[in-house]
Every structure is written in structure tokens, then in C-alpha cells.
Amino acid sequence: MGSQSHPHPHLNGDSNTHIPKKPKLSSLSSSLITEAEIQNEFNHHDPTVARINNGSFGCCPLSIIQSQQELQLEFLRQPDHFYFSELKPGILKSRILIQRLINAHHLDEISIVDNATTAAAIVLQNIAWSFAEGKFNHGDVAIMLHYAYGAVKKSIEAYVTRAGGHVIEVHLPFPVNSKDEIVFEFRKALEKGKENGKKVRLAVIDHITSMPSVVIPVKELVRICREEGVDQVFVDAAHGIGCTDVDMQDIGADFYTSNLHKWLFCPPSIAFLYCRKSPGCIDLHHPVVSHEYGNGLAVESAWIGTRDYSAQLVVPKVFDFVNRFEDGIEGIKKRNHDNVVEMGQMLAKAWETNLGCPPEMCASMIMVGLPACLGISSDLDTLKLRTHLREKFGVEVPIYYRAPKDGEFDVVTGYARISYQVYNKVEDYHKFRDAINQLVGDGFTCALLYN
Structure with missing residues (x-):
């Protein structure tokens, strides 16, 4: 957040403007969406694939795609x-809606960027400058989760480790039984x-x-950081918005991206x-x-050269879509x-097998143990099995390898992340379910995928 003046006040906005915490039901949405309408909004998805991996790339309704295409053509x-009359006020409107949704105090606390990876680069770049300019000492520490x-791990390596910082990973248990285990390891x-x-x-x-x-x-870990004198806290919530509760005043981090x-x-x-x-x-920064350098991060991010900004401009239409559901995003x-808990338990x-965590520690994704007899014994096995499920059974789901601990035998080593x-x-x-049952019934093991 730069201290320099903002030549585009209509883009940066009035940081003291009072607006409601949550966007209200749009007047454009006169009725709740039906199940048939939901399916129609996503009928561009490949009907031959069980797409239970929303977590990787997300999804976009047809009505939003059409709105985006209209903006692209405009x-x-x-x-x-478009540049002089539509772009800046359009991005401002999107930022206002995001500010309301996440309960940020000031509009100029909100910048729109391409993805969470870009946001991480912005924060970590500043850390690297602090080392280079002597604000931080060689060997000062950054903490990150092992998972x-x-x-983001690569960004920490590129910006923090290379600048002279010492990185410590928090080794978390998995499967995890309670948040207390995470708090203990973090301390x-x-x-x-x-x-x-x-x-x-x-x-x-x-x-x-x-x-x-x-x-x-995250709220408890941020509080611990404050108590222990950690300079800055950055929450990487790539999956946050639309998946779990996101309230900036409640969480209290210095930086948060989703x-x-x-x-x-x-x-x-x-x-x-x-x-x-x-x-x-x-x-x-x-x-x-680009040309807006020095005018504050929100302004800099709103113009990084000629590119397609349409994804940043359809946010109001997305809110209209979300508000067609009963109780909106909540x-x-x-x-x-x-539903994901019910399907995971099924x-x-x-x-x-077992779940990877208690239901209260999942949001819209959950880890489900795969039968031990599948013989998942490496990260490469998980990639090959995932490809096999996609190509032979039309199932798209990521798989995680959990190495057995010393003394463990015949345990679950593969977990599917269902969304x-x-x-x-x-x-x-x-x-x-039926695809895995067929593999088990056929005596399949991952070793067969190497033949």
C-alpha cells in the first residue's frame, strides 16, 4: 500500500466510505434458482466425466461466461x-463488492490480481526488499506450513531464501484429529x-x-503470531472465498488472498x-x-498493460448468480x-477406510482414504492412478500419497480429495466408488500401471 498520492481517485475509492458488511440480494434476482437451472448453467461440462475436483480450477456458469464474452467483444x-470509460469504474465496482464480502474496513485495502500465486509474489517480493535494504537481518526467519x-513454496524459495531468510516448515500430522494438533506444531x-x-x-x-x-x-494461529511478536502474517486462502468463512476483522492478518x-x-x-x-x-507493489507504478497497489494492479481484464469485471454478475441461491453464498x-461430508463418509x-480429518475441519473438500490393497507407494503412483481413473473410468479426482510411518504395515497410503x-x-x-471397487475386485495394484 503506497504512501504516494492516487491520481485516479475514482479507481482507488474513498477508504472511509461506510458500506454494509454483506452485499444484499440483487434486485436482478427475482427468484431462487432451480436444480434444472443449475444443471443448465453447467451443461458445458463434459457429461462423460464425474468432475469431483472443483478445487483445482473452479467452475464458471454459462451466464457468466456469456457476460465475460460480451465484455471481451466490447x-x-x-x-x-473501453479503457478510458469502462475499465476503471468497472474494477472499482468489483473491489467494492469484494470489500463488503470480506468485511474489510477500507476500500484501498483491496487489490484485484490474477491469482493467489500473484498475490504471494507481491507480499514475498516486499520481504526480499526488506532483506536487501537492511531492514531484516540475514538469517531472520519465515514460517510456513509443510503443506x-x-x-507458494517456490515463491518463498525465490524471494525469501535467496534474499537471506531462513525458512522453517510447520510439520503437520495427517490424518489430523483436531485443530489442537495443528496449534501444537505451529507453536x-x-x-x-x-x-x-x-x-x-x-x-x-x-x-x-x-x-x-x-x-x-487460522484465526487462532494469527493470534499466536501476535502474541509471539511475528512481524507480518500472510494468509494464503486460495480456496477461501465461497468455501469457508472469510472476515478480515475476525481473522486479523496483515495480508490475505483468495x-x-x-x-x-x-x-x-x-x-x-x-x-x-x-x-x-x-x-x-x-x-x-507498468505506467501506474507508485500510485498504490490497487491502482497498479488494475492496469499492468494490455491484457484481458474481463474476469475482473464480471464480479457483479457473479454476485447476481450467487444471490439466486437460498441464503446466497452462506x-x-x-x-x-x-454434501461433501456425506459423500466422503459414504x-x-x-x-x-477413513476420512483425513473430522467433518468440522473440512469445507467443500474432504480427504477420503483409498483401499490399502491398491498399493499406492509414491507420488508417481498417485499421478498414474489419477490418469487411469480419468481415462478408463471418466473420474477426475486428485490423489495424495501419505507415506507410512515406521512400524506401520497395511495402512491407507492414498487419499482422494473430493470436492x-x-x-x-x-x-x-x-x-x-464403483470404479475403485472394480479395481479392487480385479486385483489391481498401482504396480500394474508401469507395465
């Missing part, structure tokens, strides 16, 4: 008019980070880990980066430097959570 029809998203990592008088400059905390998928007690294309029905790709406004506000979250019972979104049907999960 730009191509008269780019100058942090792979791209241990913080203690290690503070050894020999070192400073913990940054904690990177996932709100929902990707693989394995578990909802992290994709809108995963669980909020936006087309790829759009995410927001929240940067808490405070007296010592950090001067963040977009890693792509209703969708509850519906998806309840699969675990059918395969006589539930509004377009999913019970038949999708029955198809997955």
Missing part, C-alpha cells in the same frame, strides 16, 4: 473507449524460529491447505489481495511494473460442506 470493438501450496515451529534471538519476520498460513485438504484454525475463480464462480483468473491498512503501512457453503464406508460444488450429483461419487 473491448475489441472500441479499445480506447503449503507448491507454487513448536515458532519457538524454533526464535532460538538464539532470531526474529520471525513472516508467517505464511494456509486457510485451507490444498493437498492434503484441511481447514486450518481466488474468486475456485469457489465463487468467476472465470479464470481473478483473486483479491487484502493488505491491512495501518500506521506503518507497507509499500507493496505489483511485480509487473447457503452455498453450507450445502457444499454438508465412500469411506464403502471402502472400509462438492452446486453442479455435482450423487451419481458422480457413486461412479468413483
Whole structure:
């Protein structure tokens, strides 16, 4: 958040404007959506595939795709008019809606970027500058979860480790039985980070880990960071919006990012980066430097050169779509959570395995143990089995390898991460159940995939 003036006040907005916490039901949505209408909105999905992997790429309704295409054509029809008259007020409107949804105090705390990976680069780039400029000492510490998203781990390596920072991973148990296990391991990592008088400059905390998928007690971990004097807290919530509760005042992090294309029905790709406004506000910049450099992160992010900004402009239409569901986004979250737990329990019972966490520690994704007899013994096995399920059975689902601990034999080593979104049907999960049952019945093992 730069301290420099903003030449485009209509883009950055009035940070003191009072607006309601949650967007109200749109006047354009006169009736609740029906099941038939839901299926029609997603009839562009491949009907031969049980698509139970919404978590990876999200989904976009046809009505939103059509709105996006209209915006794309509008730009191509008269780019100058679109740039000077439509783009900036359109992005401002999207930012206002996001501000309301996540309960941020100030509009200029909200920047729209391509994805959570871009948001991570913005935050971590600033950490690297702090090392380079002598604000941080060589060997100062950054904490991250062992199950942090792979791209974010690479960013930490590129920006923090290379700049001289020391990175400590929080090793989390899996399967996990309670949030207390996570809190315990997090405290241990913080203690290690503070050894020999070192400073913990940054904690990177996932709100929902990707693989394995578990909802992290992020509010409690942020509170612990404050108590232990951690300089900055960045919450990577790639799966947050539309999947779990996201309230900036309640969570209290310095930085928070979430994709809108995963669980909020936006087309790829759009995410927001929240940067808490405070007296010592950090001067963040977009890693792509363009004409708006120095005018504040929100303004810089709104123009990084000629590109397709349509995904950032359809947010109001997406809110109209969401508000056609009973209780809006809250209703969708509850519906998806309840259904994914039910389907996960059904699969675990059918395969006589277990879930990867208690139901209260999942949102719209849950980990389900696969039969041990499948012989999953490496990450490569999971990739080959996933491909086999896609090509032979028409099932799309990610699989996680959990290495057995010393002394463990004949245990579950493979977990499927199933998602539930509004377009999913019970038949999708029955198809997955039956595919695994057929493999077990045929005496299949992953070793056969190498022949």
C-alpha cells in the first residue's frame, strides 16, 4: 500500500466510505434458482466425466461466461473507449463488492490480481526488499506450513531464501484429529524460529491447505503470531472465498488472498489481495511494473498493460448468480460442506477406510482414504492412478500419497480429495466408488500401471 498520492481517485475509492458488511440480494434476482437451472448453467461440462475436483480450477456458469464474452467483444470493438470509460469504474465496482464480502474496513485495502500465486509474489517480493535494504537481518526467519501450496513454496524459495531468510516448515500430522494438533506444531515451529534471538519476520498460513485438504484454525494461529511478536502474517486462502468463512476483522492478518475463480464462480483468473491498512503501512507493489507504478497497489494492479481484464469485471454478475441461491453464498457453503461430508463418509464406508480429518475441519473438500490393497507407494503412483481413473473410468479426482510411518504395515497410503460444488450429483461419487471397487475386485495394484 503506497504512501504516494492516487491520481485516479475514482479507481482507488474513498477508504472511509461506510458500506454494509454483506452485499444484499440483487434486485436482478427475482427468484431462487432451480436444480434444472443449475444443471443448465453447467451443461458445458463434459457429461462423460464425474468432475469431483472443483478445487483445482473452479467452475464458471454459462451466464457468466456469456457476460465475460460480451465484455471481451466490447473491448475489441472500441479499445480506447473501453479503457478510458469502462475499465476503471468497472474494477472499482468489483473491489467494492469484494470489500463488503470480506468485511474489510477500507476500500484501498483491496487489490484485484490474477491469482493467489500473484498475490504471494507481491507480499514475498516486499520481504526480499526488506532483506536487501537492511531492514531484516540475514538469517531472520519465515514460517510456513509443510503443506503449503507448491507454487507458494517456490515463491518463498525465490524471494525469501535467496534474499537471506531462513525458512522453517510447520510439520503437520495427517490424518489430523483436531485443530489442537495443528496449534501444537505451529507453536513448536515458532519457538524454533526464535532460538538464539532470531526474529520471525513472516508467517505464511494456509486457510485451507490444498493437498492434503484441511481447514486450518487460522484465526487462532494469527493470534499466536501476535502474541509471539511475528512481524507480518500472510494468509494464503486460495480456496477461501465461497468455501469457508472469510472476515478480515475476525481473522486479523496483515495480508490475505483468495481466488474468486475456485469457489465463487468467476472465470479464470481473478483473486483479491487484502493488505491491512495501518500506521506503518507497507509499500507493496505489483511485480509487473507498468505506467501506474507508485500510485498504490490497487491502482497498479488494475492496469499492468494490455491484457484481458474481463474476469475482473464480471464480479457483479457473479454476485447476481450467487444471490439466486437460498441464503446466497452462506447457503452455498453450507450445502457444499454438508454434501461433501456425506459423500466422503459414504465412500469411506464403502471402502472400509477413513476420512483425513473430522467433518468440522473440512469445507467443500474432504480427504477420503483409498483401499490399502491398491498399493499406492509414491507420488508417481498417485499421478498414474489419477490418469487411469480419468481415462478408463471418466473420474477426475486428485490423489495424495501419505507415506507410512515406521512400524506401520497395511495402512491407507492414498487419499482422494473430493470436492462438492452446486453442479455435482450423487451419481458422480457413486461412479468413483464403483470404479475403485472394480479395481479392487480385479486385483489391481498401482504396480500394474508401469507395465
